[in-house]
Amino acid sequence: MTIRRLCGILRVRGTTDLLLVLLLGAGFAALPIFALLPSLWGFLAATAVTYVVDEILHVRAPNFVRRLAALHLDRTMRFAVRTVMLLALASRLRAPDAVLVAALAVFSAHFAMMMCYTAVHHAIRRRRILPLVVRNLDMSDLPVPPQPPALLYRRHLRKLLHLDLPAHAGLLVAAATGSASAAYSGFALTVMVTMAAVVALLAQYRRTRRMPDRAGVFAAVNRQLAAHRPEVALYFSFASVSRDFMYQVNMWIDTLEQLDLRPVIILRERASFRYLSRTRIPVVCVPKADDLAELELSAVRVVLYPGNAGKNVHMLRVAEAKHVFIGHGDSDKLASSNRVSKVYDEIWVAGRAGRDRYQRVRHAISDSAIVEVGRPQLAPIRLHADHTPGPLPVVLYAPTWEGWSDDDCHTSLIPMGVPLIEKLLAENVRIVYKPHPLTGKRSADAAAADRAIRELLRADNERRGASEAETAIAAARPQLKEIKARLDELAGRHRGDDAAQLRESRLPDHAAAAAWQELREEWHRVFWSSHGPLRHNVVVGQLPSLYDCFNEADMLISDVSSVVADFVASLKPYVLTNAQDLPDDAFRAAYTTAGGAYLLDRDCTRLPEILASIRAPHTDPMAASRRTLKEYVLGPDHPTSMERFKAAVRALAAKAEAERNQRTTDLAA
Template identity: 40%
Template structure:
């Protein structure tokens, strides 16, 4: 289909050239009509080709200009035979239309600049910024605008070429000029002083005032791409449960809408100069779930203490990144991570490591026994991604994934939940190809299975719960909304929304699993259901050396780790402590049947005690709860920041002024230089 569209456009353009130069009116008409039809197909069904044409410098603007140019050439060639002076005004009108088009584009750029604010917010009331809905998308997209506004002119010129009647071309051009003038006027009105949003300096002053009024105490700092949003999202709930006034600080504008539903105020500060304004705020602590190139910029703020909380812990080298010694403290789950940093010798001092557990794991339900007789054994296969270093042991997807899935699907009593890492295939195309093959294996297995399905009421209930959750968590934006309009549509949430979201989420998860047949395998790639909801459904986890394993230990359920590192099993267990309580599976998946048997018969499970001991080592004690330890760590670091600010303020205080001259000064001996003053200046006593 794609090649057909490209072929039609190329053939139509070539035919237009021939029809214009001969001139041959029927060929010119047919070629132009075919070109317009291909454009419609391109934008309706082949949107991916639009960007390909743009990269080839043959975007819709170029194609439209070429189409009209050939029509003009054809008209002028016809004019040599008939009435050239009659067609000349049509050409002038077309040039005027293109002049208006470029004027609209220039004004559109100016409007966009006035609406690109130095601070992007969410969950904050912004009436002082005088924001308004965005201009229509058609006025902001030059290619689309030219195609729509220029269509009457093109049609009129076609009719003139067919009938030799200039009135049709004049009418089409008049209509195109009229809509172009209307669009230009609508944009110019937005540049009037009373219609444009607040200027940069005014926005910055508003931001400073908001910081002074809100008085944030602890924040979450995040910089990254859209696919890494999960790293920040996992800390939203623990942050929201703190007693202080939390804040989320982002650096990339696109991330503002990638952050999951939360009542915490969100500010995006793209420029370093704007970020530095936090130095004079009440913000005392920033938590960092990941490292990025822009992290070094915020670390320059001396009035804020920084803690690295990570987005999960594993035995990989990435969990002991030397960069973390730049933070004031490194917060880890349990003693194992403390030992990991000590053994890694990357410059992290032991006194800077704070054990807080994993406050996110409160949503993970504990082990409630093996699957009931006759019930399906639910296995969660959640491999990690391939990583940046090319280590074959990072992910099992490439070497073992298909074998593991085939072995699981071969057991008629297994229901498989396959949840790949969001970044799978982003580095190694082999991982992406293996992931696609695994998904097809799951679909094929479902086609061969049958069984009772939930009635229509379950699907209807899921639909109701989805609508309710979307209403609470998803802002309704027009497709044409820009960032300024989204700021306007996302004010401070109403009190109690966080609790309503929690209840709606729990109800949605219950409805989701109830709507799925108990025998049906699932490929879980959407944001919902989240990983921890899959934990609660699973009787067994199969994963790689990753933070997924550490988190799953909170459930107390059996788990297995695929060994694709090439190491012997004993070396593999020694090298990666998280594997200590796991069943180790080889790439050929020969150990899967025995593993399933141990899950179904707990008396054959020899690793239950080891899992409990490992959970204590990796995640820390159950009491006090992790959320309390997390909150205590925040309070302690806030106190350190406060003490540091006090000492800094004391150092920066100007010296006490000297007493002024007295009206009748008492007699005193002349001051003399001291040996400690090499300049010979008198010492003031």
């Protein structure tokens, strides 16, 4: 427990990283000791340790490195400490005064040039930050200079600081051999290379002065939008945590691409833009509200909102369009029937359950404003009848997160997550553990439970003799990485800055959609086959997708969340955690999705009985309830969800157009 707590304080992942941190601290503690003794070889060893371990920790434990920076022990300070200790060692070893003066001058000049380089680098970055970024619009006519070479631009401080190595090595060689020429050679190399880097970056700065101004950027983007004339906009904002919430946008992309009307996606945070999935829809990222008002969106008739966020008001003020809250899943949580939704013209839900949920918010939401459109995203989920069981029952445990506050905390991780996994392991099942992306963001207890579950699964994999699976996973890793890189390329993702994103934006290649789908299917095939039919899996990140985990599982165990409502589409058995041990009738009355669920008490005493339903499907007493619940929660199978969604968009767009024409007529009269 002490080691785990220490790892949490230092923000490292495990014992190995903790040992590296201790080694780094020991190395820096040894530097002044060896400098004052003096001990040349001891100092050389301590310096090598600090250099090497520092670089390893940057890769293995970036959170620890950020913690050091917060304590004013950033990389620059650590390099400065090494330099000062080296000068102290040289002085104690009676180095000639001329060498010491030259060393002091060189190291001072190196730091001064480093400051100059950083200032120029920041100036270039500021000039290359644009008021908006786009994808899938042809911006080739906009004269945007290319991004500076990665050698000069990316991780510049890390590279510049290491340019002191020739000077360090030269001074150490001079101290060991007594030859001043080695020191002067190292000094000259450090100064010349650093100076060359500064001159090269200044040349890049001159190119950035040709960046188009704000008016020119908006004019070019608006010309493209005017040619596209988008009629439906998907609008999304979620502040600084956009990366974790981008699933709310990505789940709607396929649906938007099938609409009869022309769509556009509007994002408000740059972080969300980087994690957008592949799409052929034009995408515009506009961080500032004033800039949003300058976009050419006069043809937009319907605006769709997958999330409730404060910045939604910047789009809601557009009176000519109809505004619709579509959400990102049907959940029984209170947040899924928020009174704030009254600001929208309509609220689209999957089925009758969504309508009834909003009706519980008395005197807030009009029944006529609620439209049942189904869940078009659920098409990839395979039905229970089409599922082929493996040698072991596969249980997907997908707990929700701890919420923004204790009032909306539905996670089972804290009260029962660890004992649940322990009892599942005793039942000889295969576990796929997929925690919510935000797990542990607010609650340290949730983060601790998540770590404990991962450790339990890792230990059980070792007990089962999963070494063969580990070998297969290692063999498949390069192929998965290659496929992922190709997927990122097709998605239009790259590491360029705002200006590079705008410069590279082109009209989408429609043929790439088929290649994208084939690659995703190939990635999932390679992933599951390499992991084998017996190994437990911890699934994080965008791949494997949630719905692919649904297809892999025989049963879901989850909390009150939209994950359960989506899983209902498969008609497979599922379990809702009842961590408060409410009476069954009260729990089912409170949560709609409990109507077709097995209920699991906090002590998990019902677990063996529940697992019998997947071991002997003919004894599954909840099968009929799940079929009834599916239509209630997700709507009928015919007409299809996609047809209903498209019809709702067409009807609301026609209504918006009619009202706009009426206003024009009234003004003319």
